Amino acid sequence: MAKSQQTFSKSEKEKKRLKKRQDKQKKMDARKAEKEENGSNGIQFAYVDHNGNLTDTPPDPDLKVEYELEDIQISVTKKEDLPEEDPVRKGKVSFFDSSKGFGFIIDTENNEKYFTHISGIIDEITENDKVSFELEKGMRGLNAVKVKKI
Secondary structure, rough: OOOOOOOOOOHHHHHHHHHHHHHHHHHHHHHHHHHHHHHOOOOOEEEEOOOOEOOOOOOOHOOOOOOOHHHHHHHHHHOOOOOOOOOOOOEEEEEOOOOOOEEEEOOOOOOOEEEEEEEEEEOOOOOOEEEEEEEEEEEOOOEEEEEEEE
């Protein structure tokens, strides 16, 4: 005699699917009943007024603004138009371990903490020294390089 292919997990999954289907049907019936009871179909049309907000009434045609096609600009600012940013930053050494050869510098402008390695240091530095440095993309983020004591 062959063994039944219906396992406990299969029957449980089938029960869940059936219950989900029944719940969905109940929700649909409840929405239909509420719609018939209230007689409301919601907003039939959505309009955009002169401020760009969605409304259920049409916008006032007197407030309509016409634009010339040449006035519309879709672009990204060119690199030449951007102001030049000074690559040299100033900061304060928050931690430096000379035996291990690394430390951290806190930028005075944005209080960001940057990692620095002994290979990127020009002058001897210790903790709480004011320094100038440049940023370079490293493996784990931005690193301070060309570190000089001020």
